Amino acid sequence: MSSLSLSRPAVARHGWAQAFGAVLAGLVAMGVVAALGLWAAGAAELPDNAFPRVVAATVVTAVGGTVELSGNAGWLAESDAGLTVIPLSVTLAGALVLAAGFLRPLRHRAVAGAGELAGWAARIAVLWLLALLGLSFAARKTFSLSLGDLGEDALSDLGDLFGISLRVGFTTNVPATAFFGLLWLAGVLVLALLVSRGAPLPGRLLRFQESVRPAAYAMVVLLLAYVGLGVVIGLVVAATRGHPADTFAVILLGMPNLVWLALTIGLGATWNGRVDGPFGLPMPHVLDEVLRGRETAELNLGTLADHDGRVWWLVAVDAVLLLAAAFVMAKRSPARMRSWQHAVHMAVALALTVLMICLVGRIDTHHGLSVLGIGDLGGGLSGELFLRPEVWTAVGLALLWGLLAGFLGGLPARPARHRGQVTEAPPGDGAHGPGR
Numbered sequence: 366m367s368s369l370s371l372s373r374p375a376v377a378r379h380g381w382a383q384a385f386g387a388v389l390a391g392l393v394a395m396g397v398v399a400a401l402g403l404w405a406a407g408a409a410e411l412p413d414n415a416f417p418r419v420v421a422a423t424v425v426t427a428v429g430g431t432v433e434l435s436g437n438a439g440w441l442a443e444s445d446a447g448l449t450v451i452p453l454s455v456t457l458a459g460a461l462v463l464a465a466g467f468l469r470p471l472r473h474r475a476v477a478g479a480g481e482l483a484g485w486a487a488r489i490a491v492l493w494l495l496a497l498l499g500l501s502f503a504a505r506k507t508f509s510l511s512l513g514d515l516g517e518d519a520l521s522d523l524g525d526l527f528g529i530s531l532r533v534g535f536t537t538n539v540p541a542t543a544f545f546g547l548l549w550l551a552g553v554l555v556l557a558l559l560v561s562r563g564a565p566l567p568g569r570l571l572r573f574q575e576s577v578r579p580a581a582y583a584m585v586v587l588l589l590a591y592v593g594l595g596v597v598i599g600l601v602v603a604a605t606r607g608h609p610a611d612t613f614a615v616i617l618l619g620m621p622n623l624v625w626l627a628l629t630i631g632l633g634a635t636w637n638g639r640v641d642g643p644f645g646l647p648m649p650h651v652l653d654e655v656l657r658g659r660e661t662a663e664l665n666l667g668t669l670a671d672h673d674g675r676v677w678w679l680v681a682v683d684a685v686l687l688l689a690a691a692f693v694m695a696k697r698s699p700a701r702m703r704s705w706q707h708a709v710h711m712a713v714a715l716a717l718t719v720l721m722i723c724l725v726g727r728i729d730t731h732h733g734l735s736v737l738g739i740g741d742l743g744g745g746l747s748g749e750l751f752l753r754p755e756v757w758t759a760v761g762l763a764l765l766w767g768l769l770a771g772f773l774g775g776l777p778a779r780p781a782r783h784r785g786q787v788t789e790a791p792p793g794d795g796a797h798g799p800g801r
Contacts, residue, residue: 691774
């Protein structure tokens with residue numbers, strides 16, 4: 366064996382087998398989290414063995430896919446329902462596992478060609494698309510419910526009289542699921558390359574890594590810190606206030622939905638929403654109090670403080686975690702980076718992060734039932750829940766917070782640089798090598 370071959374660094378394979386392993390691991394992670402969350406929420410009791418289909422539908426919605434609901438009771442009654450919500454706990458689990466699988470073969474390398482990275486990502490994308498198509502066709506089910514299950518005795522009597530039961534079903538929009546699922550995958554892979562300091566980049570992009578990678582890493586740390594804090598609070602609530610199954614359902618299905626919403630509210634953002642009928646926001650209860658019973662209510666620090674003054678702690682939590690994220694960003698940045706540059710990088714990164722939260726954190730769900738041609742009957746037969754952000758106000762506030770936190774957080778990072786990082790040498794000092 367030649368000395369040349371011995372000196373070459375080992376390059377991990379990233380062919381079809383490795384791509385299959387990464388996709389399978391991501392799907393298993395999402396399926397397990399979704400199944401446990403739905404089981405805690407009571408979905409395992411659905412009739413006609415619908416539970417596996419509901420798990421598949423949950424995974425589809427977690428990557429941006431569309432699930433359509435329907436229901437009817439023949440000529441007696443029909444239902445109208447819609448659901449737009451992303452279970453971000455499932456999304457986060459899949460993103461972390463898929464990103465790890467994508468990056469693993471690329472470790473220990475400084476540079477990779479654009480063609481190599483594109484080929485590796487394309488293999489994953491092909492298998493991911495096939496998996497999405499399989500999930501889309503699996504996430505279809507129609508099952509029967511007694512009209513009495515809706516809690517209305519009159520409907521139960523009608524159903525018993527005419528021998529009619531309610532048929533409820535859901536299906537997926539395959540083209541939309543494929544498109545948004547691939548878009549989600551592209552975002553995960555690009556973000557993985559941006560965040561990981563050990564991942565190789567094409568030579569033409571290396572000049573961007575000093576400004577982009579530290580900020581992207583800091584934002585991921587910030588979001589994960591909020592999720593971790595929310596999980597701890599959820600476990601305390603489960604242990605002290607009862608209803609542990611409901612709390613675990615929230616943790617396993619929608620914890621990022623809640624804590625990232627809290628992040629934006631702590632920055633001063635406003636969300637508009639309404640809660641009507643049997644729907645409700647699972648935790649904390651103060652959100653439900655603000656939104657219920659109004660045509661459209663504002664959800665922000667002021668309206669929440671009218672019900673619970675402890676909401677002002679969100680501002681303090683935001684300030685502490687944003688300063689910590691800014692410190693992490695500055696510590697991973699080159700030592701020559703100026704304080705104003707840290708501020709700009711943090712502002713842009715936080716604004717993009719809040720924009721992402723506004724896009725994925727929306728909720729829009731409704732259901733209604735008409736009987737014998739009579740429209741929405743109200744009461745327990747219909748309901749609506751929606752929550753939408755004032756996007757550009759939230760993004761503007763994020764820019765201001767990011768500028769301030771980036772500047773202040775970068776100051777203590779100067780004496781805490783990584784070992785081996787030094788400031789730029791004065792003119793003339795680099796002209797001579799070290800003496801021997």
